[in-house]
Amino acid sequence: MAGVWRKLVVWGIGIVSAAALAAAPALWVALEKDGLHDPANPAIKLLQQPAEALAPLPRDTAGNQVRWVQALDSGAIAPRTNLLPETKVRVLDQDIIVSKFGSMPAVKFPHRQHTLWLDCSNCHNALFKDKIGANKFSMVAILNGEQCGLCHGAVAFPLTECNRCHSVPNESLRKPAAAP
Numbered sequence: 001m002a003g004v005w006r007k008l009v010v011w012g013i014g015i016v017s018a019a020a021l022a023a024a025p026a027l028w029v030a031l032e033k034d035g036l037h038d039p040a041n042p043a044i045k046l047l048q049q050p051a052e053a054l055a056p057l058p059r060d061t062a063g064n065q066v067r068w069v070q071a072l073d074s075g076a077i078a079p080r081t082n083l084l085p086e087t088k089v090r091v092l093d094q095d096i097i098v099s100k101f102g103s104m105p106a107v108k109f110p111h112r113q114h115t116l117w118l119d120c121s122n123c124h125n126a127l128f129k130d131k132i133g134a135n136k137f138s139m140v141a142i143l144n145g146e147q148c149g150l151c152h153g154a155v156a157f158p159l160t161e162c163n164r165c166h167s168v169p170n171e172s173l174r175k176p177a178a179a180p
């Protein structure tokens with residue numbers, strides 16, 4: 001990992017990444033100490049503490065310490081999929097390999113894990129064109145909070161989890177027999 005970091009810094013994006021990767025708290029901060037809630041307000045006792053709500057869920061080592069896809073898949077949480085009965089829930093089970101054969105393992109974008117939470121229109125076509133290879137991805141843009149970085153590091157697992165996106169060894173793609 002040290003080599004990769006050196007490369008990013010050499011690219012001149014070290015400053016950007018330092019801000020984007022600001023370390024997450026190791027534990028859940030109590031509401032009265034989070035700097036957002038008024039600790040003097042008696043109503044604070046009516047609110048559920050993050051630790052109480054999140055501790056029973058599958059743990060992660062990053063972000064807000066919950067492995068959300070696992071929480072959903074295991075049934076630990078069962079959020080409502082729609083408010084209006086006429087809303088059509090669309091789940092797409094398709095992985096797309098965004099491959100450049102660079103210094104990192106290739107990126108696998110999983111549609112299923114996204115469409116369990118999001119609608120197609122959250123990404124298509126304003127953010128990403130719905131055509132393989134039609135988008136020009138860049139790690140610099142992502143670290144700047146664009147593309148995947150619009151959500152990752154904000155509302156989804158943080159960008160420090162390199163291997164969760166860069167999950168496919170380049171060698172496995174080079175062999176025609178193992179192509180996806």
Ligand code: HEC
Pocket residue numbers: 004005008098099100101102103104105107137138139142148149152158159160161162163164165166
């Ligand atoms: C949210 C998903 C995501 C995360 C997390 C992520 N990346 Fe990327 N990264 C991408 C995408 C998408 C590309 C563009 C892929 C391409 O075109 O090859 C990319 C491209 C890159 C590239 C240029 C292509 C290459 O392989 O040389 C490097 C270097 C890179 N990322 C390093 C990192 C490092 C280091 C981390 C962790 C600190 C990281 N990335 C975390 C999605 C991610």
Ligand code: HEC
Pocket residue numbers: 090091092096098109111114115118119120121122123124128129130131132133134135136
């Ligand atoms: C979180 C963002 C996101 C969501 C939500 C999303 N997609 Fe995608 N979609 C992508 C990305 C990224 C690609 C890859 C584009 C590329 O390779 O340049 C893609 C590619 C596609 C493609 C091209 C596949 C091909 O074989 O050419 C289609 C079709 C598509 N999406 C349809 C959908 C549909 C239908 C939904 C809803 C059920 C959906 N997407 C939801 C991000 C998303």
Ligand code: HEC
Pocket residue numbers: 067068069070107108109110113114117118122123127147148149150151152155156157164165
């Ligand atoms: C519109 C918001 C949004 C965008 C844009 C987005 N993601 Fe995600 N992504 C999510 C959410 C929400 C989850 C589920 C929560 C989590 O895992 O933190 C998720 C989960 C994932 C997972 C699955 C993690 C697991 O545990 O299985 C991967 C891999 C991933 N994203 C990669 C990407 C890549 C690569 C891109 C860019 C091409 C991208 N995402 C763009 C919101 C987004």
